[in-house]
Amino acid sequence: MFKKILIANRGEIACRVIRACRELKIATVAVYSEADGDALHVRMADEAFLIGPPPSSESYLRWEKIIDIAKRAGAEAIHPGYGFLSENAEFVRQVEAEGIKFIGPPPEAMEGMGGKMSARRIAIEAGVPVVPGTTEALTSFEEAKEVAASFGYPIMLKASAGGGGKGMRLVVDEGDLQNALEAAQSEAQASFGDNAVYIEKAVVRPRHIEIQVFSDTHGNHVHLGERECSIQRRHQKVIEECPSPINSPELRQKMGECAVMVAKAVNYVGAGTVEFLVSDLDRSFYFLEMNTRLQVEHPVTELVTGIDLVREQIRVAWGGKLSFTQEDISWEGHSIECRVYAEDPDNNFLPSPGKITRLRLPQGPGIRDDGGVYEGSEVSIYYDPMISKFAVYARDRLEAIDRMRRALQEYEIGGIKTTLPFFRRIMEDEEFIEGKLDTGFIERFNERKKPPEISEEARDMALIAAALGYSGAKPAASGAGQPISGPSRWALAGRAALHNRI
Ligand code: MV4
Numbered sequence: 001m002f003k004k005i006l007i008a009n010r011g012e013i014a015c016r017v018i019r020a021c022r023e024l025k026i027a028t029v030a031v032y033s034e035a036d037g038d039a040l041h042v043r044m045a046d047e048a049f050l051i052g053p054p055p056s057s058e059s060y061l062r063w064e065k066i067i068d069i070a071k072r073a074g075a076e077a078i079h080p081g082y083g084f085l086s087e088n089a090e091f092v093r094q095v096e097a098e099g100i101k102f103i104g105p106p107p108e109a110m111e112g113m114g115g116k117m118s119a120r121r122i123a124i125e126a127g128v129p130v131v132p133g134t135t136e137a138l139t140s141f142e143e144a145k146e147v148a149a150s151f152g153y154p155i156m157l158k159a160s161a162g163g164g165g166k167g168m169r170l171v172v173d174e175g176d177l178q179n180a181l182e183a184a185q186s187e188a189q190a191s192f193g194d195n196a197v198y199i200e201k202a203v204v205r206p207r208h209i210e211i212q213v214f215s216d217t218h219g220n221h222v223h224l225g226e227r228e229c230s231i232q233r234r235h236q237k238v239i240e241e242c243p244s245p246i247n248s249p250e251l252r253q254k255m256g257e258c259a260v261m262v263a264k265a266v267n268y269v270g271a272g273t274v275e276f277l278v279s280d281l282d283r284s285f286y287f288l289e290m291n292t293r294l295q296v297e298h299p300v301t302e303l304v305t306g307i308d309l310v311r312e313q314i315r316v317a318w319g320g321k322l323s324f325t326q327e328d329i330s331w332e333g334h335s336i337e338c339r340v341y342a343e344d345p346d347n348n349f350l351p352s353p354g355k356i357t358r359l360r361l362p363q364g365p366g367i368r369d370d371g372g373v374y375e376g377s378e379v380s381i382y383y384d385p386m387i388s389k390f391a392v393y394a395r396d397r398l399e400a401i402d403r404m405r406r407a408l409q410e411y412e413i414g415g416i417k418t419t420l421p422f423f424r425r426i427m428e429d430e431e432f433i434e435g436k437l438d439t440g441f442i443e444r445f446n447e448r449k450k451p452p453e454i455s456e457e458a459r460d461m462a463l464i465a466a467a468l469g470y471s472g473a474k475p476a477a478s479g480a481g482q483p484i485s486g487p488s489r490w491a492l493a494g495r496a497a498l499h500n501r502i
Pocket of ligand 1: 131156164165200201202203204206207208229230232235277288439440
């Protein structure tokens, strides 16, 4: 096994990888920017090296410096985490040219899946259903008009190089096509230096469900089931769960087989994720893209399958065979993860950097916190403001929701605003509890939670009712528990006293 690994990342994912290394008795090398001298990953690693100024373009993306440190420190492998250099095929080639193992897929697999059009061609070739559409860049408005008419509106224009919704437009009829095409192309050019845009038929109210795949260098390819990731805000996942509320053994098997077909088609190695859009109407599913990295939301799969994906990544990079076969994998219980961000949910999710003056993590049954901060750490403006991923595990979905509610009450982060209050509200939401999830969930949720436009008289009555302790709230539909609308009064009083707030 490797004796020493360099982690080319920061925050919670660097900490996650260091934890796996420690269990494997592998020494760890951290790299850090000038903004991260006191960061948790630096404290956790056996060694740490400064790589440059705070902006990631001058630190975490400087691959030549990172490779140089790996060589100096004697690291035999580099784990890229997610983001930063994790899907950069050129980086992989440079790492391997120095005789260092890259913990991830071969560069050819990254390139094959790197562009949406190329990924679609590979999936079609493999016999996997893709959303009806084209696989070549549009060359003119006339062509776009013809193609769109042949598929029927609504259609989506998508940038081949796209990600995060950039260069993507929904077009509901021909009248909007020309403007949308020009906008998508210029956005794609500006964001990715590539104006290639193609057409897909739009799937109405889709679910975003992805399949975790794993491959080794001995030709074994397996899947570890699905993650439901429909709850997103501005193309950022917010809550993920496993299994999907619409899961059935048949659907999992069908999607799993398709995901494995994609992995095989690109000679995949390591942990990967195949994304699908799933129609709520008939549960038909379509390949969307493949992420050639370990994903943020991997813990929900780990909790339900019992498999440590990072440990397995390291084993596979070393050249070992997968430690399990497809038949060995089973799914037990239900897991839900909330991404805790240093953002103000009551102010349009404005980033809220600053010092974490208080941190109290939930404890007790069925809890997992993948954090990257500690009490006293600074949340910097330079990087993604996700400070922790918080997951619960229970026997079934309703028990998991009850557990998440309880845990979110225990969870306290002081000094900065976080998305914790937002999650407390979602866990009380009827649509969420019923598992009616699609990519429009957050938007509808925000509409539902908007304070209603009411007369002053009605508002006064409501205020009086509130003061008298009346509540119009319906009990939530959860099986086990009663709805919890925030901490109980004794808890609040106790906490306030503790903090000298009273
Ligand atoms: C779609 C779609 C409907 N039909 N493609 C958004 C980001 C990108 N990864 C794919 N996206 C979508 N592609 C077709 N043909 C709807 C979305 C979409 C979406 C997908 C997943 C999660 C959230 C979303 C929010 C809006 C739109």
